[in-house]
Amino acid sequence: MRPAYQRPENVLKRTDELIKVGQSASALDFMYDALTSKRLANANAGNTEPVIIKFVELTIEHRRGKQLKEGLTQYRNIVQHKNPESMSKVISVMLATITKHVTAAQQNAERAVGLIGDLEESETPEDMILSSVSGEQTQDRTDRALVTPWLKFLWEAYRNLLDILRNNVRFEALYQQVSNQAIDFCQTYERKTEFRRLCELLRNHLEAIAKYSHQPNSVNLSNGDTMQLFLDTHFHQLNTATAMELWQESYRSIEDIHNLIQKSKRPVKPQAMANYFEKLTRIMYVAKNPLFLAAAWHRYYNYIFRQTKVFSAEQLQEVANNVLLSTLAVPIIKASSSSMGKENKQRTQRFTNLLFLSTAPTRVSLIADLVNSDVLSSVDPALRPLYDLVEEQFHPLSICREISPILSTQIAGSAQDSKYGQLLCNVILTRLVQQLSQVYTAVQLDFIVGLAQFPAPYTMSAAAIERFIMHGARRGEFQLRVDHEARSVEFDTDAFDGAQAGGTNGAQLQASAASLMRTQLSSVAVSLANAQRVACPAYVNEQLARKAEVVANALAAMRSEHRVAVARKLVIDRRKEVVENAVARRELAEARERAIRQQREHEAERQRVAEEQRRRETDRVQRELDAVRRKEALKLAESIREKAGIVVDIDDLDMLDTDKLKVLQREQLEKDKHDMQARLKLLARRADHTERAYRRAELPLLADDYAEQKRADREHHDAARRNVLAATREKHAEDVSLKKRLARVYDDFNVVRQKLDTGRSEAQAVERRRVRELLAQAKEERVAEFRRLLAAKVEAEAEERAKREEAQKAEELASAAKAAKAAELAKLREEMAAQRVKDEELLRLRVEKEREREAGPAKYVPPSRRTGVSASATPPPVPASASATPPPPPAAATAAPSSSKYVPPSRRTRPAQ
Structure with missing residues (x-):
């Protein structure tokens, strides 16, 4: 039965108690049960970290790898959403502790081999029998007994950590760090079998990323930083495999790096690509493939040729030598067609893909690349004639x-x-x-x-x-x-x-x-064509004209087909672009919806976890407060019962009246206060009497103590004075001897000093003159520069003033033109207004005439009775604008007497003036 849930602080305290009494195994089982509890999944990472570190130390001490893996898996679930950095700290402590145990085991093994009983006996009979049976030496058996278990445990720890941290975006940097440490472990201890298994494990983890990409915390290889981490790790794996001469793993690592580069959206660093091709040259040399060895050297040279700041001239020359020799060493004899089976073609295609080439290289293409790339200029001069x-x-x-x-x-x-x-x-x-x-x-x-x-x-x-x-x-x-x-x-x-x-x-x-x-038939054809050109020129010209016509028709058809093909290609590209845009928009929308859905789920989960944590924290605080209150009440009741002699039922403490407890406490405090005051008075009286007795007893001893102190001070003073005098005399003697020694070279010193002073004074005079000349020259140049700037400034001001005047004149002319245009526009408006008045008057007269005509024919009046104007008729009004000119005659006077046909005003005849 699993024990009840306990807080991390209590777990750590209980573990320390068990360890102190020598029960570390029981402590480990207790911590394992506590860590695997379901209620610990929502615990605080800050409180759980000391527990997991202690758990890691105990599991390492007892070498229990399975329990260690389960405990780390539980802790990963606790910290992956809130505090993933804590996992890195725990793993660092774990690996450092195991490595320390491995180092200690190696030292113990060396010490055990060094403790040989008989130094004159090279081998004991037991060692001889064991070596004849197993073929192992004493060192090998000691290492297998002491070092190998810890190495095995460290290897299992690395493998378990990679399984725990794989395909988790929150631990991707930590995963790569552990991978690099595991690779270093295999290289340090020369574990080739473990290195092969590690490479296979990393390869399986990389393939599983695409399979489980739909999970919430899965690694996204489209991210540039993530892809760079994987590339760095696999490049480290490639370097280690090459250093350990594991060429099959090197080739597989090269293929993994090639696949990652194909998937990466960020360009790989040139230094990394140079390292890639350098390792590929070593692999091709081991594979004994001269053609692809030369192609790899060509690719390597092309990358380092542009990195002159990273690679020196000696390195470039060495690579150029390899390019030349490997290219010339490619066999001329080709493989027969019978040996070029399907497997060989696939291998050639794989090698071509690893070199990032579209077609397989040949000896001819490599020779041409050697000449076109100017590799011979970088080759060692002794090898150029080759x-x-x-x-x-x-x-x-x-x-x-x-x-x-x-x-x-x-x-x-x-x-x-x-x-x-x-x-x-x-x-x-x-x-x-x-x-x-x-x-x-x-x-x-x-x-x-x-x-x-x-x-x-x-x-x-x-x-x-x-x-x-x-x-x-x-x-x-x-x-x-x-x-x-x-x-x-x-x-x-x-x-x-x-x-x-x-x-x-x-x-x-x-x-x-x-x-x-x-070439014989082509030579005969050329000779016959020349003879035909001489014998039949008309036929040849006709054929040439017909050929030119056919060529022209073909060119025209080709242009037409080209235009149709271009238009079709544009339509296809447009359709493809539309389809790709639609697919991209759909994928973007799906990704956005998926991200929103995941964010909502994460937010809901976070709120649920926060609410659950808040509720549990509130319950915990309430329980703690109740416990504190009960503890205080229990302590108060115990104090009252012990000091005041009042009996308080502890079992029924919750039912006890609070006022009664307060009264009992107050009485107890008053009693304690009076007892304390009495005790203090008694202690003060006793201390006063004791101090008086001490002072009375020490009075006779003060004079003797003072005399002894004066005698000791005098002795110390005399000894210090004697030491000072002796040191002073010794220093004076050394100074006198030094003066005598230096006096012998004083004259030579004065001579040398005089020569130096003379030379320096002359040099100073020359330097002083040079500085004065430079100063004068600089002063003249500064004055000339100032004058030039001043002249330029005056000239610029004059030009600016002239431009300002020209702009002012242009503005005045524009204003005058604008005023003239406004006057002309006003005059035109007046003329248009007068013309509008005339048109309105003519329109009014025309309307009146039409109305009269529509009213009916006028009464007949004999000519003898006709007068110019009827007496009863009222003369029409005369416009103000036409008052100076006589009105036009009426239309009836100009028309024929017998005709009533309407005549437009434009066709009416006017009387002679």
Whole structure:
């Protein structure tokens, strides 16, 4: 049955009590039960930290890894939301304690081996029997008995910590720190098996991140800082694997780093990439792949070439030497098609991806990159002729003689470059056989052996050379046959052999028969075309015109198709962009909703936990207050019962009247007060009498004490004075002897001093004159500069004044033009107003005429009775503007008497003036 919940303070106190009585195992079990309690999950991290540290120390002391893991898992759940830094402190204490135990175990093992009973006896009979059975020495058995258990416990601690901290964003930095410490542990103690398991464990954790990315506290690899932490850890893993020469783990680490770089959105540091390619060169060398070794060196050189502040010129030259030698050492003989299986192609593709290349490198591309990148300018001058001899100026009869000094002195004498020597010899031998096949049809095998003479330690025997030639012939690189009876080599001169027509990628001495046969038809076609151009010029011109027309039509169709393709591409890109934007918006919205939902859940959980904590804290405070009140009441009742003699029932203390307790307490206080006053009076009287007796007894002794003190002071004074006088006499004697010694060199000192003073005075005079001249020159320059600035200032003020006057004149002209324009506008407005009045008057007259016409025809009046104006008629009003001119005649006077047709005012005739 699990014990009841206890507070962390009480757990720690109980544990200390058990440890003091020698029951550390019981204390560990008690703390384990307390830490695994469900009610401890909501405890305060500050109160729980001392408990977990004590628990860690006890589990380490008893080496209980399972309980340690469970306790740390429980503590991780407690602190991961509120105080994740506390977990780092606990883990630091844990690893430091275990490491201390490992160091102590190593020291004990060394001390145990040093304690040998018989120094003259090299091996005891027991050791001889054990060594014959197991093959182990005394040191190995001692380490296995004392050191290995602690090393195993430390390894289990690292593995358990990585399992506890994995895939948790709150502990990602701590996880990487523990990973680096585990890697250092494997390197320090040379634990290769554990290092392989650690690499596999880290790889599984990295793969599980994508699988459990939906969890609340999962690690997000899209974050740049998180990705950088993982890259740093895996680079450390790569460096350690290379240092321990675990090449398979190095290759797997390289692949892990490559995958992380592909996923990373932040560019990797150039120093890290240089380290990546440097380790890749070592891996490719161990893998014995010369082609990708050279490609890795090329990539490494390209990165460090731009980092001149980090890498020195010597390092750059060393890398350039490796680039040159590894490139030239790539075999010319290609792998046969039968050996290029599916597995080999996959491996080539993987190597190509590790180099961040789109296509697999070839020897031709590496040679071209070597020339284009100007690597030869950084190569050691002693190695530069090697490129010209192998690639540019190759001659089969003298190549071995010319290249022997470089092979024997530069390459064989360097531990770094000697690994390329045999490969270079193979390349030279391959090129030698290829170019001999261009010149000869058959040669003696001894002739080839005589040409292929390499210096030691790269000397090749005749059998090795023959084996190499047969190997190249079997793989199809050489077209030859070996006649062992005549010891000759016959080269294939078939003019229809396509393999010979291809030639080699090196220097060509002369064209082969196959090359000439391959170009024979094209030569005949060129000759016939020239003859046709001379014999039939009209036909040729017609064909050329037709060809030009076809080309023009093709170009026009190509442009049209190009425009259609461009338009289609734009439409596709637009659609793709719209789809990508929609997907991005949807993903962003989903991420936002997911983040909001997680935030709400976290907030609700936080509020629930806070409310639960607040309720528990309130209950705890209330319980503590009740306990304090009861404790005080119990103490008060005990005091009253003991001092006052009043009987108080402690069991029924809660039912006791408070006023009665106060009255009892008051009575007890009064009684204690009176007793205390009486006791103080008695003590004061006794102290007074004792002090008087002491002073009366010491009076006769004061005079004797004073006399003794004066005598001691006199003796001390005399001794101090004697010491001072002796020291003074000794110092005076030393000073006198020093003066006599220095007096002998006083004259020489004066002479030297006089010379120095004379030289210094002359130098000071010269310096004083120089300073005065400089001061005068500076003063003149300062005056000239001041005058120049003053002139410039006056000129600037004059220019500014002129500009101001011009601006004022321009402003006046603008104002005058504006006033004239305003006057013209006012005049135009007046004319428009007068014209508007005239138009209104004409419109009024026209309306009146229309009304009269619509009213009906006028009564007929004979001509003899017609008068100009009817007497009863009222003359029409005359406008003010037309008062000076006579009104126009009425329309009836101008129209025909018999016609009543309406005539517009614009067509009406006016009487002659």
